[in-house]
Amino acid sequence: MRVWLWRSAVLVVALAVWEISARMLNPMLYVGPSRLPAALGRVLSTRDLPPLPGHLWLTLSEIAAAYAFAIAGGLWVGFLLGLRQSLGRVYEPLLATLYAVPSVIWYPSLMLFLGLGPASKIAFGFLLGFFPVTLAVLAGIRQVPAALVTVAVSMGARPFTVFRKVMLPAMASTLAGGLRTGLALSVVGVLVGELLGARAGLGYVINYAYGLMMTAEYAALVVLVAVAVLLLDGAAALVEQRVKTWTA
Amino acid sequence: MDRLKLLGWQVLSVAILVLAWEAAVRWRLVDPLFVPAPSAILGVLRTTGGEALPRLGDTLLKTLLGYALAIGAGVPSGIVLGSRPTAHAVVMPYIVALYGVPKILVLPWIALIFGIGLSTAVLSAAVFALFPVVVLVAAGTRDVDPALVTVAASMGASRVQIARKVLLPAVLPSVLTAMRVAMVFALLGALIAEMLAGNRGMGFQMQRMALAFRAAELFAATVIVSVVSIAVVLFLEHLNRRLGRWR
Numbered sequence: 479m480r481v482w483l484w485r486s487a488v489l490v491v492a493l494a495v496w497e498i499s500a501r502m503l504n505p506m507l508y509v510g511p512s513r514l515p516a517a518l519g520r521v522l523s524t525r526d527l528p529p530l531p532g533h534l535w536l537t538l539s540e541i542a543a544a545y546a547f548a549i550a551g552g553l554w555v556g557f558l559l560g561l562r563q564s565l566g567r568v569y570e571p572l573l574a575t576l577y578a579v580p581s582v583i584w585y586p587s588l589m590l591f592l593g594l595g596p597a598s599k600i601a602f603g604f605l606l607g608f609f610p611v612t613l614a615v616l617a618g619i620r621q622v623p624a625a626l627v628t629v630a631v632s633m634g635a636r637p638f639t640v641f642r643k644v645m646l647p648a649m650a651s652t653l654a655g656g657l658r659t660g661l662a663l664s665v666v667g668v669l670v671g672e673l674l675g676a677r678a679g680l681g682y683v684i685n686y687a688y689g690l691m692m693t694a695e696y697a698a699l700v701v702l703v704a705v706a707v708l709l710l711d712g713a714a715a716l717v718e719q720r721v722k723t724w725t726a
Numbered sequence: 727m728d729r730l731k732l733l734g735w736q737v738l739s740v741a742i743l744v745l746a747w748e749a750a751v752r753w754r755l756v757d758p759l760f761v762p763a764p765s766a767i768l769g770v771l772r773t774t775g776g777e778a779l780p781r782l783g784d785t786l787l788k789t790l791l792g793y794a795l796a797i798g799a800g801v802p803s804g805i806v807l808g809s810r811p812t813a814h815a816v817v818m819p820y821i822v823a824l825y826g827v828p829k830i831l832v833l834p835w836i837a838l839i840f841g842i843g844l845s846t847a848v849l850s851a852a853v854f855a856l857f858p859v860v861v862l863v864a865a866g867t868r869d870v871d872p873a874l875v876t877v878a879a880s881m882g883a884s885r886v887q888i889a890r891k892v893l894l895p896a897v898l899p900s901v902l903t904a905m906r907v908a909m910v911f912a913l914l915g916a917l918i919a920e921m922l923a924g925n926r927g928m929g930f931q932m933q934r935m936a937l938a939f940r941a942a943e944l945f946a947a948t949v950i951v952s953v954v955s956i957a958v959v960l961f962l963e964h965l966n967r968r969l970g971r972w973r
Contacts, residue, residue: 484816492820507839568735578959579952580914582921582929586936587948591760666828673830674921674933688834696834704827711826 509697517694518702521687527695528683537668537680540596544603545664552608552660556615570616577609581667585674594675603667607660614656618649647725654721658714665707762942767949774946778928782954785916785928788844792851793912799852800859800908801901807860808867808897818864825857830918837923847919847927854915855908862907866900902969906962913955 493511500510509517521527559566559573585602592598622645630640672681680703687696744764750756751763758766807814807821833850840846870893878892920929928951935944 481812481815484812485819488816488820507835568732568739572736572740575956576952578910579955580910580917582914582918583932583948583951586921586932586944587941590936590939590941590944662826666830669828670830670918673833674918675937684831685834688838691838693835693838700831700835703831707828708823708826 506691506693509694513694514698514701517698521695521698521702527687527692528678530683533679533683536596536678537672540599540668540672540679541603541665543596544600544668545607545661547600547604548607548611548660548664549657551604552611552656553615555608556612557619559612560616560619566616573609573612577613581606582670582674585671589671589675594677596679599668599671599676599679602671603664606667607664610656610659610663614653614659615649618652618656619645621652622648650725651718651722654718658711658718661714662707662711665710669703669707758941759939760941762945766942767945770942771946771949774943775950778931778947778950781926781928781931782950784926785847785913785920786954788847788916788919788927789851789909789912791848792853792915793855793908795848795852796855796859796908796912797905800856801863801904804860804863804900804904805867805897808864808870814864814868821857821860821864825861829854829915830922833919833922837919842923842925846923847916850919851912851915854918855912858911859904859908862904863897863900866903867897869900870896898969902966906959906966909958909962910955913958917951 497510497512500508500513522530555573559569581602584605585598588598588601588605592601626644626648627640630644635643668679669681672679673685674681676682676685680699684696684699684703687699747761748764751758751761751766807817829850832853833846836849836853837846840849874892874896875888878888883891916927917929920927920931921933924930924933928947932944932947932951935941935947
């Protein structure tokens with residue numbers, strides 16, 4: 479309870495400091511929180527900016543597609559490398575090394591190859607989300623106690639039963655964490671792609687507002703997107719928690 | 727022998743992949759305008775490499791400055807947050823939330839204030855790297871067993887002695903991990919800033935090559951940056967292990 483009080487106090491102080499410093503500085507560059515609601519209203523109503531709902535919908539579809547591909551690809555590669563240990567030992571180090579490369583350097587090539595449309599965003603979101611899912615599957619498989627699998631098999635369990643009753647519970651919590659990170663990174667990938675070069679989507683609208691020096695509108699959009707991203711991640715965190723309590 | 731065999735398989739698979747790629751371009755399964763053949767990339771690697779090195783140096787300088795800022799601010803904040811439970815409970819949710827927000831959203835604003843150039847990229851690198859450092863170091867500091875401190879104090883160790891002999895070795899692994907992780911984030915931040923609002927550096931150059939359809943040069947640049955960042959990360963990992971042994 480006291481902690482919540484302190485947390486709110488920190489938030490209030492931060493907002494106050496932001497507001498006061500914004501008022502003292504150039505209003506073209508610094509936008510205080512008090513100007514955000516009006517700016518958000520203008521974003522939704524103005525004709526200077528592209529209409530938001532369509533762009534929001536496009537961005538959400540790109541994220542959904544990127545994440546779906548990331549899950550499918552990540553699970554497939556993860557289980558392939560994790561269950562066939564000879565393959566895993568050869569290719570897992572290669573994957574881990576690629577993960578050390580700052581991801582954004584792939585984006586210009588994707589943009590060149592797939593163009594400025596949704597495809598390059600989906601591909602980049604997939605690429606970013608793919609790695610945490612794959613690595614989580616690999617880490618999860620390593621957590622499965624080999625003895626339990628042996629026992630289950632020797633007692634006549636079929637492969638699918640072993641998977642469902644022994645492997646899945648043992649790796650579920652790691653897997654859920656990886657899926658959550660994958661979602662966060664797919665979102666980042668799509669947004670980065672839209673900001674670096676697009677003709678539609680939320681990132682494009684943000685760039686547009688910024689390009690016209692509509693700083694208040696830009697700030698309102700950024701806060702809106704940031705809150706949406708946090709809500710999405712919060713929902714993923716709830717699912718992760720549920721999975722953890724289920725397996726614990 | 728076993729490790730050698732593993733390496734052999736890895737090299738072989740990469741080689742097959744490159745050959746298949748080359749074949750796909752030769753047989754026009756993909757358009758060389760968009761995806762150049764490995765041989766074409768190899769052909770421009772020398773010239774692109776010559777052009778790229780000073781630009782890469784530019785980017786690495788920005789990365790290092792931002793990295794130093796993030797480590798300098800992030801490690802002390804992480805230690806403070808990790809060692810004070812109340813402050814941790816109050817502030818940490820905000821740090822984690824800020825960590826979760828895509829940093830690229832505020833980049834246009836940073837560019838608006840600091841202009842196109844060095845300071846924007848440095849700040850971007852610092853912003854990208856700061857939050858993982860704070861979170862990792864705070865978590866590492868929290869995990870230090872308080873009994874260690876109590877025992878040392880009850881045996882008459884001074885505060886300085888406790889800090890040097892007990893806390894430092896206990897916190898060090900998380901700091902080293904943070905220092906390794908932060909490097910990739912800082913490099914990412916500098917490159918994104920250059921792509922979004924830059925007039926020089928590797929990120930800017932790559933973005934320009936993409937928009938000018940200079941595919942072979944772009945792929946060569948991508949290869950160069952990948953190799954350099956992998957080398958940096960491997961070096962930091964090596965350093966990590968060396969320092970870890972000291973503990």
